Amino acid sequence: MRSKLPHMTNPLSRRGFLQRSTIGAAGLAAASLHPPQLAAQAASKDDLNGVSKALPITSTIAEWVVNLKPEAVPATVKKEVIRSIVNSVGVTVGGSSDEAVTAAIRALGPYSGPPKAALFGRPGRLDPLNAALVNGIASHVLDYDDTELNTIIHPAGVVASALFALAADHPISGPEFIHAFVLGTEIECRLGNAIYPSHYDLGWHITATCGVFGAAAACGRVLGLSTQQMVWALGTAAVQAGGLKVVFGSMGKSFQVGRAAQNGLLSALLAKQNFTSSDVPLEGTDGYFYAAARHHDDAQLTAHLGERYEISTNTYKPFPCGIVIHPAIDAAIQLNKQLHLNPDDIASVELRANPLILSLTGKQTPRTGLEGKFSAYHSVAIALIRGQVGLAEYTDPAVADPTVIALRSKVHIATDPAVRSDEVYVTLKDRSGKTYEKHVDHAIGSLQRPMTDADLETKFLALAQAILPQPQAKALLAMCWNLESHKDVAAIPIAGAR
Secondary structure, three states: OEEEOOOOOOOOOHHHHHHOOHHHHHHOOOHHHOOOOOOHHHOOOOOOOOOOOOOOHHHHHHHHHHHOOHHHOOHHHHHHHHHHHHHHHHHHHHHOOOHHHHHHHHHHHHHOOOOOEEOOOOOOEEOHHHHHHHHHHHHHOOOOOEEEOOOOEOHHHHHHHHHHHHHOOOOOOHHHHHHHHHHHHHHHHHHHHHHOOHHHHOOEOHHHHHHHHHHHHHHHHHOOOOHHHHHHHHHHHHOOOOOEHHHOOOHHHHHHHHHHHHHHHHHHHHHHOOOOOOOOOOOOOOOHHHHHOOEEEHHHHOOOEOOEOHHHHEEEOOOOOOHHHHHHHHHHHHHHHHHOOOHHHEEEEEEEEOOHHHHHHEOOOOOOHHHHOOEHHHHHHHHHHHOOOOHHHHOHHHHHOHHHHHHHOOEEEEEOOOOOOOOEEEEEEEOOOOEEEEEEOOOOOOOOOOOOHHHHHHHHHHHHOOOOOHHHHHHHHHHHHOHHHOOOOOHHHHHOOO
16 A cells, blocks of 8 residues: 655656656556555455465565566566666676776775676676675666666666676576566566655665665575565665665765665575564565655555566666756757757757756756766757767766857756656757757657667677777677576676676
8 A cells, every 4th residue: 555654745756757758658558557556465366476365565575586487477578688688788898997996996805705706897806795886886887777767767787786796606597597687676676666756756866775675686586595585685685775866976876786786685695594684674664665755655566466577668778877868868969960060050959858857967067977977958068069979978078078068058948847758849049040949759768769689789889899809799798698598697797807
């Protein structure tokens, strides 16, 4: 049931924002699949694919994670897992050279345990727990990862980083990895649905806070936890679920994702040794639901569990920045190719977009490349100037470029709640007074204009070949596409190391 405490409704709620859009609608493709009145305590065996009736919420999802058979997962879901891994490994290798990753390795190296686990894009190894942290940081530092559009959780990085680290010490076959990944991302995203938008509106970074539960569930399945142990793993994850939006634009954002991977793995390892926790860490009177959000809908965790899978509607970023800017970037790139204007000839750029473009990416004067990823003003200006937006457009020099700074001062944003999340209206006026308009109905990378397998390959190779020799990058890509055939997935991070 939905539980509420007195609170002020945030007019810029991301749930409301996404529900106005067809992206959000597609993420909630069948609203009837999430009936708010369906509580786990009233769920039937049919609803939960054989899970016992009247279990508490945590026990219900724990039993499902422990007992769901791989053959129950549709082939289309497994295909999307492989696409998710191709994208995740590509962005992890691409992010491996970032200063945040280098700083983390310098800090952790002297204190790491036995060096068993390979690091994507890096020489040397760390112990599995610290490898989960470092690879998790690398997976998110570029803001180029996947996105579950219902809550804008980035599901793959946390779960995959934890599983690859565990594989260094506990052999995991390709099919086992895929099944554990399905289970972990399902718990992660369903929990996000249960506490969103209240949780996010309170300042929490939902990818990190929910991701730790997904990593614990995925690793717990690989380790063969019992239902009781899985409950404990989720309870230990609950007390480690952290991450704040206030650090967006700094290294702290990606650290939270790495920490969630590390903490999720730790939670599963502890539970395997019968390290106890609460039996009701989510729904208990002082449990996570009540500590993390002013209101929640616990039915989101159990409604039609095993009948639909959140990973099926995963999407992939074509631009390495906050996803709410993507429609505006799309429009700006189209105008660049259409008009070929000199930046000095542009008098003004007017955007009409959903209010969240300012709530999430409203930095008008970014000082660093990281801050630029959360600036719609910078993103639109540099897209108009360069006709492309990739990693090079979010460096410190790009943000400090005088031409970009001059043009971003001419960018003005008006918000309109009627504009969908994947939509934008742009009006450009040149110095002669001539006006050009561009309406992007669905941004590239949305569910209506998804990235194809070929697009993902192009993205992967562009990222990986900047770090690894071309033959190695291509071999790594092939290993990811052939994930299901691997006898031991530990070979993948080894193949992706320098």
